[in-house]
Amino acid sequence: MSAHDCAHGVLLPLDAALACYAREVRSLPAQRLPVADALQHVLAAPVSAAVDLPMFTQSAVDGYALRSADLATAGKPAPLRLPLAGEVRAGVAPDAPLPAGHAMRIFTGGRLPAGADTVARQEIVERDGEYALLRHALAAGVDVRMRGEELRAGSPLAQAGQRLHAGLIAALAMAGVAEVEVARMPRVRVLVTGDEVTQGTPGEAGVFDANGPLLRSWFLERGYPAPQIDYVIDDRARLRDAVDDALRNCDLLLTTGGVSVGDHDLVRPVAAELGVREVFWQVAQKPGKPLYFGVRDHDEARPLMLGLPGNPGAVLIGLHVHVAAVLAHLQNAAEAAPAWRTGRLAAAVRADAREQLLRMSVRIDGDGRIWLERLDRQDSHMLSNLASAGALVRIPAAAALDAHAVVQWLALP
Numbered sequence: 001m002s003a004h005d006c007a008h009g010v011l012l013p014l015d016a017a018l019a020c021y022a023r024e025v026r027s028l029p030a031q032r033l034p035v036a037d038a039l040q041h042v043l044a045a046p047v048s049a050a051v052d053l054p055m056f057t058q059s060a061v062d063g064y065a066l067r068s069a070d071l072a073t074a075g076k077p078a079p080l081r082l083p084l085a086g087e088v089r090a091g092v093a094p095d096a097p098l099p100a101g102h103a104m105r106i107f108t109g110g111r112l113p114a115g116a117d118t119v120a121r122q123e124i125v126e127r128d129g130e131y132a133l134l135r136h137a138l139a140a141g142v143d144v145r146m147r148g149e150e151l152r153a154g155s156p157l158a159q160a161g162q163r164l165h166a167g168l169i170a171a172l173a174m175a176g177v178a179e180v181e182v183a184r185m186p187r188v189r190v191l192v193t194g195d196e197v198t199q200g201t202p203g204e205a206g207v208f209d210a211n212g213p214l215l216r217s218w219f220l221e222r223g224y225p226a227p228q229i230d231y232v233i234d235d236r237a238r239l240r241d242a243v244d245d246a247l248r249n250c251d252l253l254l255t256t257g258g259v260s261v262g263d264h265d266l267v268r269p270v271a272a273e274l275g276v277r278e279v280f281w282q283v284a285q286k287p288g289k290p291l292y293f294g295v296r297d298h299d300e301a302r303p304l305m306l307g308l309p310g311n312p313g314a315v316l317i318g319l320h321v322h323v324a325a326v327l328a329h330l331q332n333a334a335e336a337a338p339a340w341r342t343g344r345l346a347a348a349v350r351a352d353a354r355e356q357l358l359r360m361s362v363r364i365d366g367d368g369r370i371w372l373e374r375l376d377r378q379d380s381h382m383l384s385n386l387a388s389a390g391a392l393v394r395i396p397a398a399a400a401l402d403a404h405a406v407v408q409w410l411a412l413p
């Protein structure tokens with residue numbers, strides 16, 4: 001694809017818009033962060049285990065640490081009676097080796113005393129005062145977690161490009177990794193535009209604000225910090241000042257509204273006036289056609305600007321499809337974004353000149369096949385079907401699809 005394919009004039013196919021992001025968006029510089037603070041960051045370098053795991057040989061159960069060599073005669077004919085030699089609790093290192101012919105009380109995660117090589121779980125041990133009675137022999141290693149059996153220090157744990165989620169953060173922390181090198185978190189600013197948008201109770205021609213709550217919640221839901229959101233009326237000078245201020249302080253500016261062809265749609269002219277290079281405007285998608293993407297090249301931070309159409313349904317698509325892709329490139333993530341899956345249409349869908357992104361319900365049948373069923377109330381000014389929507393489904397431009405057609409879709413939370 002040439003640079004020309006990003007130019008405006010005709011509606012840009014969605015895949016071409018996504019390719020523009022791949023070409024235009026540069027990854028943010030790396031920084032070091034404490035691993036526990038790195039949720040939703042993307043690794044800029046591979047990570048290896050700092051320690052062996054387990055770090056020391058330990059008991060897997062609550063029971064008695066033993067020497068397997070002592071146990072050959074257990075239960076033949078009578079139970080073996082082993083005097084107790086103290087106790088090991090998790091977190092407290094045993095202060096003496098296990099004497100031959102003895103048992104030591106031990107708890108799950110307790111460090112095996114020197115000399116011990118096996119553990120009898122307490123369910124198979126009888127207690128007689130200060131003696132442990134064992135009715136059968138145990139091999140070495142029973143209910144023992146050996147040092148390094150899971151991982152050796154230095155073995156790879158995660159790759160550059162991986163996004164840190166709760167489980168991976170825990171895996172790194174457990175392996176003694178204190179800090180990670182990650183791409184800096186994108187600084188996102190949001191401008192919600194429109195004279196009709198009210199944060200309080202709307203007047204006679206106003207609307208309740210849906211886009212501000214949608215944007216804030218979308219970022220929080222994914223583990224990103226809440227972006228700063230400002231509200232601007234459709235006044236050219238105010239919008240220019242707000243856009244300029246935001247661009248100076250962000251990596252990605254998202255605007256909602258004011259990006260279509262009306263007399264009060266000021267986002268594009270203001271962006272042009274502020275030296276933002278337009279990469280594209282108008283994507284062959286429904287909803288969200290008037291989507292705008294630009295880059296202010298002359299700023300050191302090279303901020304990006306995505307102008308999302310004001311209709312809340314278009315903002316929803318803008319976030320799940322476009323913003324997700326841009327964030328992945330900014331963070332240099334290896335993941336596919338958007339993360340399309342495949343499924344089958346439960347019923348036929350009519351064609352549209354633009355690619356459609358339809359909200360559908362998801363059903364998995366007894367054979368594990370995924371069925372996607374179109375919901376009513378799809379128009380871009382409507383959100384009221386979202387309580388039932390589990391998927392955003394791609395219907396290619398100009399394609400009427402029959403029931404059972406295989407389609408791509410994105411999971412909605």
Ligand SMILES: Nc1nc2c(c(=O)[nH]1)N[C@H]1C(S)=C(S)[C@@H](COP(=O)(O)OP(=O)(O)OC[C@H]3O[C@@H](n4cnc5c(N)ncnc54)[C@H](O)[C@@H]3O)O[C@H]1N2
Pocket residue numbers: 192193194196197207208209210211212256257258259260261262265287288289290308309310311312314380381
């Ligand atoms: N003559 C044409 N008119 C329109 C076209 C076109 O091609 N020719 N495109 C239509 C399409 S498609 C869309 S999408 C909208 C997008 O227009 P804008 O980005 O300029 O958005 P606005 O006009 O500012 O608002 C659209 C709609 O959404 C409501 N809105 C805006 N902000 C919020 C908010 N924060 N919370 C809730 N609702 C909001 C607003 O009241 C409008 O109803 O343009 C079409 N027009």
Ligand code: MOO
Pocket residue numbers: 285286287288289290309311313314380381
């Ligand atoms: O592109 Mo608009 O969001 O179809 O209504």
